[in-house]
Amino acid sequence: MAxxxxxxxxxxxxISNEAMAEAQxxxxxxxxINNEAMAEAQxxxxVTMKPAEAEExxxxxxxxxxxxxxxVPIAATEEESKKLSITKVEESKNAATATxxxxxxxxxxxxxxxxxxxxxxxxxxxxxxxxxxxxxxDTSADTSAAIAIPLHNVAGRELARMVEYCKxxxxxxxxxGNLKEFEERFAAALNLYEMKDLIxxxxxxxxxxxxxxxxxxxxxxxxxxSVEFVRDYFGVTNDYTTEEEAQYxxxxxxxxxxxxxxxxN
Amino acid sequence: MRKHLKRYLVSDRKQKQKQEPELTRMEGESKEDVxxxxxxxxxLKLVCSTLPLSLSHTNLxxxxxxxxxxxxxxxxxxxxxxxxxxxxxxxxxxxxxAALSLPRYCNVKQINLxxxxxxxxxxxxxxxxxxxxSLQSLESLNLNGCQKISDTGIEAITSCCPQLKSFSxxxxxxxxxxxxxxxxxxxxxxxxxxxxxxxxxxxQGAQLVADNYPELESLNLTRCIKLTDDGLKSLLHKxxxxxxxxxxxxxxxxxxxxxxxxxxxxxxxxxxxxxQNLSDEALSCISKCKNLESLNLTWCVRVxxxxxxxxxxxxxxxxxxxxxxxxxxxxxxxxxxxKSCSNKITTLDVNGCIGIKKRSREELLQLFxxxxxxxxxx
Numbered sequence: 001m002a003x004x005x006x007x008x009x010x011x012x013x014x015i016s017n018e019a020m021a022e023a024q025x026x027x028x029x030x031x032x033i034n035n036e037a038m039a040e041a042q043x044x045x046x047v048t049m050k051p052a053e054a055e056e057x058x059x060x061x062x063x064x065x066x067x068x069x070x071x072v073p074i075a076a077t078e079e080e081s082k083k084l085s086i087t088k089v090e091e092s093k094n095a096a097t098a099t100x101x102x103x104x105x106x107x108x109x110x111x112x113x114x115x116x117x118x119x120x121x122x123x124x125x126x127x128x129x130x131x132x133x134x135x136x137x138d139t140s141a142d143t144s145a146a147i148a149i150p151l152h153n154v155a156g157r158e159l160a161r162m163v164e165y166c167k168x169x170x171x172x173x174x175x176x177g178n179l180k181e182f183e184e185r186f187a188a189a190l191n192l193y194e195m196k197d198l199i200x201x202x203x204x205x206x207x208x209x210x211x212x213x214x215x216x217x218x219x220x221x222x223x224x225x226s227v228e229f230v231r232d233y234f235g236v237t238n239d240y241t242t243e244e245e246a247q248y249x250x251x252x253x254x255x256x257x258x259x260x261x262x263x264x265n
Numbered sequence: 266m267r268k269h270l271k272r273y274l275v276s277d278r279k280q281k282q283k284q285e286p287e288l289t290r291m292e293g294e295s296k297e298d299v300x301x302x303x304x305x306x307x308x309l310k311l312v313c314s315t316l317p318l319s320l321s322h323t324n325l326x327x328x329x330x331x332x333x334x335x336x337x338x339x340x341x342x343x344x345x346x347x348x349x350x351x352x353x354x355x356x357x358x359x360x361x362x363a364a365l366s367l368p369r370y371c372n373v374k375q376i377n378l379x380x381x382x383x384x385x386x387x388x389x390x391x392x393x394x395x396x397x398x399s400l401q402s403l404e405s406l407n408l409n410g411c412q413k414i415s416d417t418g419i420e421a422i423t424s425c426c427p428q429l430k431s432f433s434x435x436x437x438x439x440x441x442x443x444x445x446x447x448x449x450x451x452x453x454x455x456x457x458x459x460x461x462x463x464x465x466x467x468x469q470g471a472q473l474v475a476d477n478y479p480e481l482e483s484l485n486l487t488r489c490i491k492l493t494d495d496g497l498k499s500l501l502h503k504x505x506x507x508x509x510x511x512x513x514x515x516x517x518x519x520x521x522x523x524x525x526x527x528x529x530x531x532x533x534x535x536x537x538x539x540x541q542n543l544s545d546e547a548l549s550c551i552s553k554c555k556n557l558e559s560l561n562l563t564w565c566v567r568v569x570x571x572x573x574x575x576x577x578x579x580x581x582x583x584x585x586x587x588x589x590x591x592x593x594x595x596x597x598x599x600x601x602x603x604k605s606c607s608n609k610i611t612t613l614d615v616n617g618c619i620g621i622k623k624r625s626r627e628e629l630l631q632l633f634x635x636x637x638x639x640x641x642x643x
Contacts, residue, residue, distance in 0.1 A: 196304060196305075196308050199308050199311055199312070200307065200308065200311070203311050211311070211315055212315055212316065215311065215312040215315040215316050215319075216316060216319065218308070218309075218312045219312055219316050219319045219320055220319075222320075222324070222328075223319070223320060223324055224321075224323075224324065225327070226327070227327050227330045227331055230327065230328065230331050231331050231332070234305045234309075234331075235300065235301075236300075236301045236305050236331055236332050236335070237301055237332070238331075238332060239301075239332050239333050239334070240330070240332070240333060244333075245330065248329070248330055249330070251367070252326045252329070252330075252367075253363075254359070254360040254363035254364055255322055255323050255326035255327075255360070255364070256323060256326070256327075
């Protein structure tokens with residue numbers, strides 16, 4: 001059984017790699033295919049491995065929440081798994097071709113994440129990531145995607161989300177209402193764990209709009225909330241001793257709203 | 266969104282505990298340690314730094330109490346502790362003293378006590394005595410509506426603030442020219458001064474401001490009713506960098522002073538609401554302020570089409586214009602405005618202008634397609 005699961009994993013990777021090579025040759029956007037390939041790899045792992053093994057083999061950034069895994073199609077057999085993977089890649093190829101057909105070829109930039117996934121993104125998206133833009137400016141790198149810019153602190157999953165954010169943000173920017181709705185929807189789809197990774201990635205790449213949007217979301221969640229609420233919200237254990245906490249509260253009593261009885265307070 | 270890492274750690278542990286209970290527990294704890302001691306502080310530092318104004322100091326102080334590691338991380342971020350906002354809070358004077366006695370507020374740059382009505386001279390004197398060093402970097406002080414403060418309090422607080430750039434103390438009848446004397450003596454770098462509603466300021470005070478603040482950028486003299494042409498002229502001759510000038514509800518000035526407004530080449534905002542002596546001739550002088558973006562002529566009853574047309578021709582960057590209550594203007598001035606400013610004007614109030622017949626939204630939008638606001642005064 002272990003052998004079988006191992007071989008199916010290798011086959012899966014080969015399929016994904018072929019798909020990626022095909023995509024590059026036909027100038028299809030890497031993002032969608034990478035996401036599909038990653039999702040497929042995740043789903044086949046879930047099927048063929050013991051839960052404990054699967055859990056161990058995932059990196060922190062690759063762990064999928066219960067809600068997300070419901071949306072990942074799970075293949076009943078290895079055969080189906082292969083078919084599903086190929087079908088998905090074909091679908092994404094067709095979709096990508098449909099969007100690029102008739103459109104003017106735009107300059108692309110290659111970005112390589114810490115987990116080895118390469119993304120080809122439009123130059124305007126790279127510009128949104130000020131760290132990437134600075135790298136391009138400093139090295140006078142050719143933006144024809146010949147050299148993949150290494151992103152040492154960003155995983156593929158976060159980069160995929162950032163690219164998605166940039167694109168959707170651009171579409172939604174036509175009206176303030178749309179933009180607000182999109183930002184709320186985008187943030188609502190993330191759990192705190194994912195939001196943490198994304199904030200750190202957005203900070204590293206200096207993607208200001210995303211960083212502000214996520215910060216707004218967290219600030220809104222903790223604004224005017226008790227210390228206990230914030231601890232619970234972030235799952236943080238209280239390391240203060242009772243004496244330390246009491247002393248701290250006393251020193252900072254002026255800041256808390258219950259300093260004295262007043263309706264305006 | 267409140268599904269946090271703890272959930273993963275717990276499920277992780279449960280799955281592995283059967284095989285290697287001791288080792289697994291240690292691994293789990295170290296992950297949790299990283300989350301509590303590094304990740305959460307890092308994220309919250311980013312949140313607080315990205316949106317410094319969205320969380321009050323009350324929120325920030327609460328965050329310090331979440332955990333020692335968060336306390337350390339946030340304390341290291343100096344910009345988070347540069348602002349104290351006690352707007353409308355009671356007991357604000359004592360709170361401010363308590364806050365300024367803490368090391369983290371040793372470089373505070375902004376203090377807002379607007380409508381903190383219990384703040385009085387005694388608090389400000391105590392701050393001077395106890396927290397003198399904490400205010401050496403202060404750049405902005407808002408004492409609006411603190412009506413218990415007098416010249417004595419102003420002397421005390423300004424003596425601690427050599428770097429002050431913005432000072433606001435509107436609606437305070439206890440402030441006199443003597444208070445302004447302390448301000449100009451102690452604070453040499455003021456570029457934004459709001460003494461709106463300080464009815465006891467006279468031409469002497471205006472002269473002090475003119476002589477000491479040639480680089481002043483924003484000045485609000487609303488309802489400083491003791492001022493005369495002489496006081497205003499001294500300001501207009503010397504404060505040539507003014508970008509914002511508010512003369513709301515000052516009806517005693519004459520054209521002699523208004524004409525001098527043309528000296529302010531950088532002026533962007535001008536409020537002349539209630540300037541009942543303002544004539545078309547003075548308005549044509551004001552039209553030389555080419556950078557004007559906002560002009561309030563509400564109840565300037567002597568103005569006619571002629572004055573507004575000169576503004577239309579001279580001030581082509583105009584975005585905000587109120588002609589509310591001027592009966593002497595007609596459709597003619599709007600047509601002229603449309604020729605030169607139609608692509609800029611977003612706010613236009615012509616309510617009460619009975620000489621203007623094309624006053625419906627549709628008609629105004631034909632002349633000014635970018636209009637968003639049709640009423641300034643309710």
